[in-house]
Amino acid sequence: MQLREKVLAGGLTAVVAFYFVPMVWEWFVTPVDDAERTLAAAKKFHNDRKDEQLRIFANQRQLKDWKGRSLSPKPQDAARNYQQWLTDLAEVVGEFSNVQVTPDPVAAAANQPFVTVRFKLKADATMAQVRQFLFRFFQADLLHSITQLEFVSPAATGNPRLTVNMSFEALSLKDAQPRGPTLLPRTEVAEDWQDPTHPLVVRHAEGFPTKAPFLVRVGKHYFEVTEASGNNWTLATDPNSPQGAAGRPVSLLADETVEFAPVHPEFSKRAIAQFDPILKRNLFVKPVPYAPKLDFVGSKSFSRGGTLDLTCRAIGFDLSQGEPIFTLEGEAPSGMSLDGRSGKLTWKPDEEQALGDFKLNMVVKAAGLKEQLQQELVVSFKQSNKPPKFETLGERHAVLGKEFSMPVKATDEDPETKLSYSLAPGAPEGSTINAETGEFKWTPPVTTVPGPVKLTVQVADNGNPPNTVKQEVTITVGDDLAQFTELTGIFDKNGTREFWLSDKSTNRRIVLKEGEVLRYADIEATVFRIDKKTVLLKKDDALWRLDLGDTLKKLRKLEPATAPETPKKPS
Numbered sequence: 001m002q003l004r005e006k007v008l009a010g011g012l013t014a015v016v017a018f019y020f021v022p023m024v025w026e027w028f029v030t031p032v033d034d035a036e037r038t039l040a041a042a043k044k045f046h047n048d049r050k051d052e053q054l055r056i057f058a059n060q061r062q063l064k065d066w067k068g069r070s071l072s073p074k075p076q077d078a079a080r081n082y083q084q085w086l087t088d089l090a091e092v093v094g095e096f097s098n099v100q101v102t103p104d105p106v107a108a109a110a111n112q113p114f115v116t117v118r119f120k121l122k123a124d125a126t127m128a129q130v131r132q133f134l135f136r137f138f139q140a141d142l143l144h145s146i147t148q149l150e151f152v153s154p155a156a157t158g159n160p161r162l163t164v165n166m167s168f169e170a171l172s173l174k175d176a177q178p179r180g181p182t183l184l185p186r187t188e189v190a191e192d193w194q195d196p197t198h199p200l201v202v203r204h205a206e207g208f209p210t211k212a213p214f215l216v217r218v219g220k221h222y223f224e225v226t227e228a229s230g231n232n233w234t235l236a237t238d239p240n241s242p243q244g245a246a247g248r249p250v251s252l253l254a255d256e257t258v259e260f261a262p263v264h265p266e267f268s269k270r271a272i273a274q275f276d277p278i279l280k281r282n283l284f285v286k287p288v289p290y291a292p293k294l295d296f297v298g299s300k301s302f303s304r305g306g307t308l309d310l311t312c313r314a315i316g317f318d319l320s321q322g323e324p325i326f327t328l329e330g331e332a333p334s335g336m337s338l339d340g341r342s343g344k345l346t347w348k349p350d351e352e353q354a355l356g357d358f359k360l361n362m363v364v365k366a367a368g369l370k371e372q373l374q375q376e377l378v379v380s381f382k383q384s385n386k387p388p389k390f391e392t393l394g395e396r397h398a399v400l401g402k403e404f405s406m407p408v409k410a411t412d413e414d415p416e417t418k419l420s421y422s423l424a425p426g427a428p429e430g431s432t433i434n435a436e437t438g439e440f441k442w443t444p445p446v447t448t449v450p451g452p453v454k455l456t457v458q459v460a461d462n463g464n465p466p467n468t469v470k471q472e473v474t475i476t477v478g479d480d481l482a483q484f485t486e487l488t489g490i491f492d493k494n495g496t497r498e499f500w501l502s503d504k505s506t507n508r509r510i511v512l513k514e515g516e517v518l519r520y521a522d523i524e525a526t527v528f529r530i531d532k533k534t535v536l537l538k539k540d541d542a543l544w545r546l547d548l549g550d551t552l553k554k555l556r557k558l559e560p561a562t563a564p565e566t567p568k569k570p571s
């Protein structure tokens with residue numbers, strides 16, 4: 001082939017290739033690209049569905065978890081059980097005082113599968129007690145939260161008891177499992193337990209986990225169940241409990257309640273010691289100047305049959321350097337015990353313990369003290385001091401505008417005891433009582449509304465410690481009933497004489513015999529003798545005469561010489 005023909009053939013081939021090769025390439029490659037795009041779209045759709053399924057599974061797991069942590073599905077049961085649990089947590093675990101837990105109206109959200117129960121708590125507590133409460137509250141694996149927390153401090157020094165106000169919310173899911181009569185499963189101790197090397201026996205284990213470990217609460221103490229075999233549990237002290245921190249064993253008595261304490265996963269590794277800086281840097285108190293001293297709270301003296309209850313407090317030093325440790329020096333009598341951490345001294349002497357004064361030294365050591373504190377302590381153990389006893393005060397009647405007197409008497413079995421009488425707050429204005437004799441006097445104002453007036457008289461002895469006894473007295477204030485009360489009859493029944501007094505203003509009849517006491521109107525007298533037409537009454541060591549048909553207003557005093565002779569009875 002000539003060169004020119006070869007060139008023309010090559011050019012033709014190039015032209016054909018230029019026009020047809022792309023068409024052929026597109027014819028083969030385009031379906032492949034479309035298939036790859038379809039595959040990519042399918043993979044994305046698959047991955048999106050898979051992610052959606054994972055989200056659904058996660059939500060289902062979370063919903064299942066919430067149902068397990070929910071309150072009872074019935075709002076009434078949920079509110080009642082949660083209020084009981086919250087009150088126990090405040091009073092028993094936190095050791096709050098003056099606890100008030102009040103519910104708010106149950107809030108049911110429209111078209112929602114849950115109901116919110118709300119409560120308010122008001123109490124008095126120290127910062128340490130608040131710390132204990134909050135730790136156990138957030139540790140509990142429940143659907144609840146604190147929505148408001150307020151502290152009010154009454155003082156800026158020492159360790160004041162705070163007024164605590166809290167608001168709570170908890171959820172009740174409608175599809176949750178019923179929880180029974182209590183929020184958390186409960187059982188009872190079957191027999192006394194005090195040896196940690198032996199298992200605790202409970203009455204039943206229904207509702208509790210079958211596999212250990214899990215946490216339980218008995219009173220304010222928490223224990224970890226390390227092994228569970230039916231009703232036999234091996235216990236270990238929870239380090240976050242007070243007894244765990246102190247290293248002291250705790251005894252459990254039969255019939256004590258054991259409650260399951262579910263732990264939130266976030267709190268499984270938490271320790272209450274992590275909150276100690278809150279106590280050392282209490283925001284509610286000013287820094288205490290370094291002036292350490294000892295202060296005793298309680299009486300250092302008590303009587304036989306009683307118990308010494310005395311607490312020593314170490315104040316005025318830096319608690320952040322360490323807690324005080326209390327010890328006694330000297331010969332402490334048998335049975336006396338001292339809590340080295342709280343400084344509480346107790347003693348219940350036996351019947352053979354001799355009376356007397358016991359001199360001891362209270363010594364306090366702490367890392368924050370430059371030198372140990374010590375102070376002499378004298379405990380006095382004395383003979384028992386029996387309280388005085390009031391003689392019974394009967395019915396009393398006072399007349400408007402007329403002075404009323406009443407003897408108040410009390411006795412005391414202890415020899416050489418001096419009694420002192422007084423009126424308790426609330427006695428009527430103008431009333432008095434003689435501190436030595438006990439004579440009560442009062443003139444009811446004429447403006448007084450007729451009717452019963454209550455007052456309280458009290459008597460105290462001079463024992464150590466002194467005893468004070470109170471008695472309530474009711475005095476009926478009104479018009480002078482003596483002018484309406486008449487001697488209407490004298491009768492002889494089976495050889496015994498009696499007389500009748502009739503109060504025409506009240507239609508009341510009073511029947512008395514010789515030796516009995518008349519207490520009516522403003523008169524108190526003993527029936528001395530009953531004659532055929534005369535009655536003799538003895539009052540204020542004198543004889544008073546009342547004739548048949550006369551009113552008590554005409555009662556007249558007799559001189560001893562004019563007293564009529566007792567008529568002789570027929571033989």
